[in-house]
Amino acid sequence: xxxxxxxxxxxxxxxxxxxxxxxxxxxxxxxxxxxxxxxxxxxxxxxxxxxxxxxxxxxxxxxxxxxxxxxxxxxxxxxxxxxxxxxxxxxxxxxxxxxxxxxxxxxxxxxxxxxxxxxxxxxxxxxxxxxxxxxxxxxxxxxxxxxxxxxxxxxxxxxxxxxxxxxxxxxxxxxxxxxxxxxxxxxxxxxxxxxxxxxxxxxxxxxxxxxxxxxxxxxxxxxxxxxxxxxxxxxxxxxxxxxxxxxxxxxxxxxxxxxxxxxxxxxxxxxxxxxxxxxxxxxxxxxxxxxxxxxxxxxxxxxxxxxxxxxxxxxxxxxxxxxxxxxxxxxxxxxxxxxxxxxxxxxxxxxxxxxxxxxxxxxxxxxxxxxxxxxxxxxxxxxxxxxxxxxxxxxxxxxxxxxxxxxxxxxxxxxxxxxxxxxxxxxxxxxxxxxxxxxxx
Numbered sequence: 412x413x414x415x416x417x418x419x420x421x422x423x424x425x426x427x428x429x430x431x432x433x434x435x436x437x438x439x440x441x442x443x444x445x446x447x448x449x450x451x452x453x454x455x456x457x458x459x460x461x462x463x464x465x466x467x468x469x470x471x472x473x474x475x476x477x478x479x480x481x482x483x484x485x486x487x488x489x490x491x492x493x494x495x496x497x498x499x500x501x502x503x504x505x506x507x508x509x510x511x512x513x514x515x516x517x518x519x520x521x522x523x524x525x526x527x528x529x530x531x532x533x534x535x536x537x538x539x540x541x542x543x544x545x546x547x548x549x550x551x552x553x554x555x556x557x558x559x560x561x562x563x564x565x566x567x568x569x570x571x572x573x574x575x576x577x578x579x580x581x582x583x584x585x586x587x588x589x590x591x592x593x594x595x596x597x598x599x600x601x602x603x604x605x606x607x608x609x610x611x612x613x614x615x616x617x618x619x620x621x622x623x624x625x626x627x628x629x630x631x632x633x634x635x636x637x638x639x640x641x642x643x644x645x646x647x648x649x650x651x652x653x654x655x656x657x658x659x660x661x662x663x664x665x666x667x668x669x670x671x672x673x674x675x676x677x678x679x680x681x682x683x684x685x686x687x688x689x690x691x692x693x694x695x696x697x698x699x700x701x702x703x704x705x706x707x708x709x710x711x712x713x714x715x716x717x718x719x720x721x722x723x724x725x726x727x728x729x730x731x732x733x734x735x736x737x738x739x740x741x742x743x744x745x746x747x748x749x750x751x752x753x754x755x756x757x758x759x760x761x762x763x764x765x766x767x768x769x770x771x772x773x774x775x776x777x778x779x780x781x782x783x784x785x786x787x788x789x790x791x792x793x794x795x796x797x798x799x800x801x802x803x804x805x806x807x808x809x810x811x812x813x814x815x816x817x818x819x820x821x822x823x824x825x826x827x828x829x830x831x832x833x834x835x836x837x838x839x840x841x842x843x844x845x846x847x848x849x850x851x852x
Contacts, residue, residue: 467810467852474514474524482507482849486816489842491539491546492586493822494835499586501541505845509533527561548588551580567605567612574598584836592625612652614642622749623665630668631675632749637661638680644688651689656700658682662747674788676753679707680745682722696728704745706754713786715745719756735766752787775802792826810852816845 468476484505490498511531515524535553539546555577563569574596581591601616620636637660644654664675686700704722705715726740741760748755761779768774778799785792797820804814824837 480851486845633665
């Protein structure tokens with residue numbers, strides 16, 4: 412068991428960035444670039460509880476509406492433990508009850524209450540339908556709870572406070588009865604202000620991320636991250652703006668358990684970005700930014716140099732009509748690495764497509780490639796990570812939907828454990844197929 416856990420610890424960073432929470436984590440920890448709409452492309456979406464107060468729901472008062480839903484997903488996982496040599500497959504069943512309590516729309520035509528709130532939860536239970544004892548040990552309850560409160564009825568002038576808490580119990584790298592067990596809390600507050608005639612748009616935000624592993628073998632990676640971001644844009648043309656963005660962060664490790672083979676060092680990530688965002692035509696938007704980034708690690712940690720310190724992003728969004736949108740983009744950035752080395756640079760092109768056929772069929776496809784270079788004292792490791800998928804959801808009625816999802820994940824690394832170059836988590840391919848049926852009201 413100890414050797415398996417050591418493999419898990421050395422390889423587990425990959426898993427942290429495979430899920431939908433990866434974007435939020437890196438945004439708080441290392442200043443992930445965000446230049447506008449579509450910055451979260453490729454992370455997928457959850458179909459279920461509707462996004463506003465006009466579609467069903469249980470009206471609790473004149474303004475408060477409770478939306479509820481439950482979904483079931485059945486399918487097949489071809490590589491539960493991310494193992495190239497001895498992949499273990501299994502049928503899978505997921506049950507996803509969810510709810511949302513709100514008093515209005517996320518944003519609509521401006522008819523929002525002066526104080527808007529939303530509180531929701533997804534209570535995902537996962538069960539593998541297998542006789543393998545190691546696989547059955549991965550059955551888990553992974554709840555997420557999130558909320559937002561916004562003061563100010565304007566989409567552009569308001570104060571917004573958000574929080575999301577989640578517990579994530581995921582399979583380890585290599586067949587074992589152990590798990591990667593962690594909790595995460597992401598909280599933020601943001602002030603949006605449009606003074607004068609609206610030519611300037613000012614945003615000031617603070618984000619706090621707590622990331623804690625509940626496995627003693629990974630306690631050395633427990634950390635808390637803080638990030639303060641200032642964003643100023645000037646409306647150069649009626650629908651196009653020049654912007655400047657500055658972000659200063661701090662990532663501190665808790666020192667719950669110190670490991671000589673994986674020393675953790677605090678850092679002060681800085682990011683500056685300047686560029687252009689807005690509409691090129693009525694259907695085509697562009698967001699482009701370039702700047703300087705550095706993590707400023709303390710102690711003997713490897714420091715970023717040369718092209719590592721270039722932050723850049725280019726994104727095009729095309730919406731031919733109200734039924735569809737395509738987002739094509741590229742990023743170069745630095746991300747904090749809580750387990751392997753100290754940080755890693757990433758070059759990532761991505762594509763995301765969403766389309767509605769009629770009023771009932773939703774089609775979503777995405778793909779992204781990440782060239783990751785991990786760096787630390789006496790370490791340089793290169794990974795090539797590819798993930799793609801497609802989702803179809805058919806709303807049979809306003810409250811009943813059916814769908815299917817396919818996700819393909821591949822990783823190739825030039826590094827492995829010296830004693831076992833075929834250790835799980837370095838090179839693997841995984842296919843996940845899910846069929847779902849759900850109710851939403």
